[in-house]
Amino acid sequence: xxxxxxxxxxxxxxxxxxxxxxxxxxxxxxxxxxxxxxxxxxxxxxxxxxxxxxxxxxxxxxxxxxxxxxxxxxxxxxxxxxxxxxxxxxxxxxxxxxxxxxxxxxxxxxxxxxxxxxxxxxxxxxxxxxxxxxxxxxxxxxxxxxxxxxxxxxxxxxxxxxxxxxxxxxxxxxxxxxxxxxxxxxxxxxxxxxxxxxxxxxxxxxxxxxxxxxxxxxxxxxxxxxxxxxxxxxxxxxxxxxxxxxxxxxxxxxxxxxxxxxxxxxxxxxxxxxxxxxxxxxxxxxxxxxxxxxxxxxxx
Amino acid sequence: xxxxxxxxxxxxxxxxxxxxxxxxxxxxxxxxxxxxxxxxxxxxxxxxxxxxxxxxxxxxxxxxxxxxxxxxxxxxxxxxxxxxxxxxxxxxxxxxxxxxxxxxxxxxxxxxxxxxxxxxxxxxxxxxxxxxxxxxxxxxxxxxxxxxxxxxxxxxxxxxxxxxxxxxxxxxxxxxxxxxxxxxxxxxxxxxxxxxxxxxxxxxxxxxxxxxxxxxxxxxxxxxxxxxxxxxxxxxxxxxxxxxxxxxxxxxxxxxxxxxxxxxxxxxxxxxxxxxxxxxxxxxxxxxxxxxxxxxxxxxxxxxxxxxxxxxxxxxxxxxxxxxxxxxxxxxxxxxxxxxxxxxxxxxxxxxxxxxxxxxxxxxxxxxxxxxxxxxxxx
Numbered sequence: 001x002x003x004x005x006x007x008x009x010x011x012x013x014x015x016x017x018x019x020x021x022x023x024x025x026x027x028x029x030x031x032x033x034x035x036x037x038x039x040x041x042x043x044x045x046x047x048x049x050x051x052x053x054x055x056x057x058x059x060x061x062x063x064x065x066x067x068x069x070x071x072x073x074x075x076x077x078x079x080x081x082x083x084x085x086x087x088x089x090x091x092x093x094x095x096x097x098x099x100x101x102x103x104x105x106x107x108x109x110x111x112x113x114x115x116x117x118x119x120x121x122x123x124x125x126x127x128x129x130x131x132x133x134x135x136x137x138x139x140x141x142x143x144x145x146x147x148x149x150x151x152x153x154x155x156x157x158x159x160x161x162x163x164x165x166x167x168x169x170x171x172x173x174x175x176x177x178x179x180x181x182x183x184x185x186x187x188x189x190x191x192x193x194x195x196x197x198x199x200x201x202x203x204x205x206x207x208x209x210x211x212x213x214x215x216x217x218x219x220x221x222x223x224x225x226x227x228x229x230x231x232x233x234x235x236x237x238x239x240x241x242x243x244x245x246x247x248x249x250x251x252x253x254x255x256x257x258x259x260x261x262x263x264x265x266x267x268x269x270x271x272x273x274x275x276x277x278x279x280x281x282x283x284x285x286x287x288x289x290x291x292x293x294x295x296x297x298x299x300x
Numbered sequence: 301x302x303x304x305x306x307x308x309x310x311x312x313x314x315x316x317x318x319x320x321x322x323x324x325x326x327x328x329x330x331x332x333x334x335x336x337x338x339x340x341x342x343x344x345x346x347x348x349x350x351x352x353x354x355x356x357x358x359x360x361x362x363x364x365x366x367x368x369x370x371x372x373x374x375x376x377x378x379x380x381x382x383x384x385x386x387x388x389x390x391x392x393x394x395x396x397x398x399x400x401x402x403x404x405x406x407x408x409x410x411x412x413x414x415x416x417x418x419x420x421x422x423x424x425x426x427x428x429x430x431x432x433x434x435x436x437x438x439x440x441x442x443x444x445x446x447x448x449x450x451x452x453x454x455x456x457x458x459x460x461x462x463x464x465x466x467x468x469x470x471x472x473x474x475x476x477x478x479x480x481x482x483x484x485x486x487x488x489x490x491x492x493x494x495x496x497x498x499x500x501x502x503x504x505x506x507x508x509x510x511x512x513x514x515x516x517x518x519x520x521x522x523x524x525x526x527x528x529x530x531x532x533x534x535x536x537x538x539x540x541x542x543x544x545x546x547x548x549x550x551x552x553x554x555x556x557x558x559x560x561x562x563x564x565x566x567x568x569x570x571x572x573x574x575x576x577x578x579x580x581x582x583x584x585x586x587x588x589x590x591x592x593x594x595x596x597x598x599x600x601x602x603x604x605x606x607x608x609x610x611x612x613x614x615x616x617x618x619x620x621x622x623x624x625x626x627x628x629x630x631x632x633x634x635x636x637x638x639x640x641x642x643x644x645x646x647x648x649x650x651x652x653x654x655x656x657x658x659x660x661x662x663x664x665x666x667x668x669x670x671x672x673x674x675x676x677x678x679x
Binding site: 084154155156180196197207213215216217218220239243253256257260263267268 | 301302303406483507510527
C-alpha cells in the first residue's frame with residue numbers, strides 16, 4: 001500500500017454534514033502509477049458538485065475520483081534533472097471557494113485549480129505567489145464574506161489570508177516568528193495554527209491579530225483538524241499526545257476562547273496524522289510513525 | 301524527501317560503526333597498535349576528500365542494500381576482516397542506534413548535534429594522528445557551513461527522509477532493552493517527561509488576548525506529561541558542549557551488545573518485499589554506488605602485514621549460529637546487478653569494485669576462529 005509508507009498526513013473521507021456519523025467504509029486500494037514514488041499527502045476535497053481524492057508528491061499533483069478508481073487530472077512540478085539543494089514537492093491541499101482546489105508547493109507558490117462539475121477539464125486558473133518559503137498547509141471555509149475564506153501557511157511560520165473568487169485577493173499577511181507553522185485550520189473567521197515549537201495560536205482572520213496562544217505540545221505539531229459543527233479542535237504531535245480543544249466566541253466581549261477538553265497519550269507513538277471522523281468532533285482517528293494501524297477514538 | 305540527507309546518514313552510521321568496532325577491538329584484546337591502525341585506516345577512508353565531495357552533492361537516498369555495501373567496504377578498509385554474520389550484526393546495531401537517535405531528536409535541527417557528537421568522538425579516536433584530524437575537521441567545517449543556516453522546515457524534511465529510510469526496522473538490541481528505551485516488540489520508548497526542546501515551552505498554559513492584542517486571561521491545563529524547561533542550547537560550533545547526549549558512545553568493554561533477530565513476522569515480510577521487488581531505481585543506484593565507491597580509496601594491506609578477523613559475537617559458536625539462523629529475508633547480501641544494465645556502466649562498476657577487491661588475509665591455520673588465536677600467538 002503506497003499510501004501507508006510515508007509519514008504523511010492522515011485524511012478521512014468527508015462525512016456528509018446532514019447525516020449522523022457513519023462507520024468508516026473500506027473503499028479499496030488505490031493503484032498509484034510507479035512514476036509517483038512517494039506520496040507525501042492525500043486528501044479528499046469536497047466541493048458542492050463532486051468529491052475528489054488529491055495526492056501530492058515530489059513529482060506533482062494527482063486528482064482521482066473520490067473512490068480512487070479513475071485519475072481525473074495530473075499536474076507535474078518543474079523538477080530539475082539533477083537533485084537540487086532545495087527539495088521540490090507539493091504539500092498542502094484544500095478545496096476552496098466552491099469550485100477550486102488549492103495545492104501548495106516547495107517554491108512557495110499556491111496552485112489554484114478550477115474544477116468543472118464533472119469531467120476531466122481541470123485547469124490551473126491562478127498561481128498565488130506570496131510565500132517565500134515552502135508551503136506547509138492550506139485551509140478554507142465556506143461563505144465567510146470579507147473576513148477571508150482561505151489561509152495558507154509556510155515553513156517560516158508566515159500565514160497568508162485570502163478571499164477566493166474569480167480572482168483570489170490577498171487580505172493580509174501574518175509574519176512568522178521563527179517557528180514553522182506545520183498545520184492550519186479555519187473556523188468562523190478564526191485561524192488556528194499549529195507550530196513546530198508545540199504551540200497553537202489563534203488569529204482573527206479579519207484583522208490578522210493574535211487572540212490566543214497555547215503551550216500545547218512538547219514537540220513538533222503534525223496535525224490540526226477542526227469539527228465544523230462544534231468548533232472542536234484536534235491537535236496531534238510528536239510528543240505522542242493528541243489533544244481535543246474547544247473554540248468559541250464570547251458573545252459579550254467578542255473574545256475568542258479556547259478550552260482544553262481531552263488529552264490522549266498514544267504510548268510510544270510519534271503522532272503524524274490526526275483527524276475527526278464526524279462533523280461534531282465526537283470521534284477521531286490517529287496514526288503515527290512506524291505504525292501500520294489507524295487508531296480510532298470515540299465516546300465509551 | 302530532502303536531497304541533503306545522505307551526508308548525515310553516512311556520517312552518523314559511520315560514527316556508530318566506529319563505536320562498535322572500538323568496543324569489539326578492546327573486548328577481543330587486539331593489541332593497541334593494531335587496533336589503532338584499524339581505526340585510523342577506516343577513519344581515513346571514511347573522510348577521504350574526494351569521497352566527501354561526492355557525498356555532499358545534493359542527491360537522493362538509495363536502498364538499505366546499497367548503503368550496506370558501502371559500509372561493507374568501509375569496514376574492510378584495513379587489515380581487519382569481518383565475516384557475514386558479524387557484518388550483519390554490526391549493520392543492525394548501527395542502524396538501530398541511529399534510528400533511535402533520529403526518532404528521539406528533540407527538535408529536527410538537533411539531528412546536527414547528534415552528528416557533531418559522533419564527529420567529536422571520532423576526533424577522540426584519532427587524537428594522535430593530526431593528518432586524519434585535519435580531514436575530519438574539514439568535513440566538520442563543511443557540515444557547519446552547509447547545514448547551520450538551514451531552516452527548521454528543511455531539517456524536519458531531512459528527519460522525515462531518515463525516518464522513512466528506517467521505517468519497519470524493529471531489530472531488538474540488548475543494550476536498549478536493558479536500558480528500557482526499547483520495548484520487546486522492537487519499538488522505541490518515547491518519554492513524556494524531561495526537558496522540552498530548546499525554544500519550546502512546557503505544555504500547560506493558555507493565554508487569551510483581546511481584539512487589541514492585549515492579554516486578558518490565562519488558564520492552565522494538565523496532561524500526563526511531566527516536562528521541565530531546558531537548561532541551555534547545545535553548541536553548533538566546531539568545538540563546544542553539545543548538551544544533547546544522543547549520538548555519544550554508549551558502548552564499553554563491560555557492556556557487550558546483542559541483537560535479537562526474531563523480529564515480528566510483519567517486519568520480516570516487509571523486508572522480504574523490499575529485497576524481492578524489482579527496483580525501478582536499479583540504474584540510478586548503480587550510478588550512485590559507482591560514484592561513491594569511486595571516491596573510496598581502499599588501501600591494500602602491505603606485504604608484511606598480518607590481518608585478523610573481528611567477531612561481533614562473544615564466541616565463534618554464537619557467530620556461526622547467527623549465520624545459520626538469520627532469516628533469509630533479513631540477509632543484506634550483495635547487490636544484484638541485473639544483466640539488462642548498459643554494458644558500459646556495468647564494466648565501469650566492475651572495474652571500480654575490482655579495484656576495491658582486497659585479498660583475504662590468510663594466516664596458516666585459516667579455520668574459523670583459529671586465525672585470530674594464531675595471530676595472537678604470533679605476537
